[in-house]
Amino acid sequence: MKLAIVVLSNAQADGAVEALLKAGHRVTRLASTGGLLRQGNTTLLVGAEDRDMEEILETLRRQAPGALVAILPLERYEHF
Template sequence: MKLIVFVTNDGDADASVDALVEQGFRVTRLATTGGFLRRGNTTLLVGVEDSQVEQAHALLKQVAPGTLAITMDLDRYERL
């Protein structure tokens, strides 16, 4: 399992979430601020199976070019 953190600009956030949800991904959306000019960003947290990473990356590349993607292994996770 992987956790993908997508950081996109606010203008692309709605389309990004909609596209991910349409493809069956579960998304957690966080409003974030950062960068040199303190512009508004949106951070999307998406948990995916290893085989779905490329699909999620390609989707965001198409819908929101320039989005930062950070992909991390989830060695352990549990529902509390």
């Protein structure tokens, strides 16, 4: 399993979240601030099986060019 941490502009967030949800992925959306100018951003947390990560990345490439994506190994992912 993997966890994608995605930092993108607020303007890109709605389209990216909608596309990920439409494809059946679970997404957690957080407001975030950072960078030199302390501008508001959106951070997405997307937990998925390894086999789904390329689809997620392709969706993000289309919906949020310029987004920062970090992919981390995830030992366990539960949805209650």
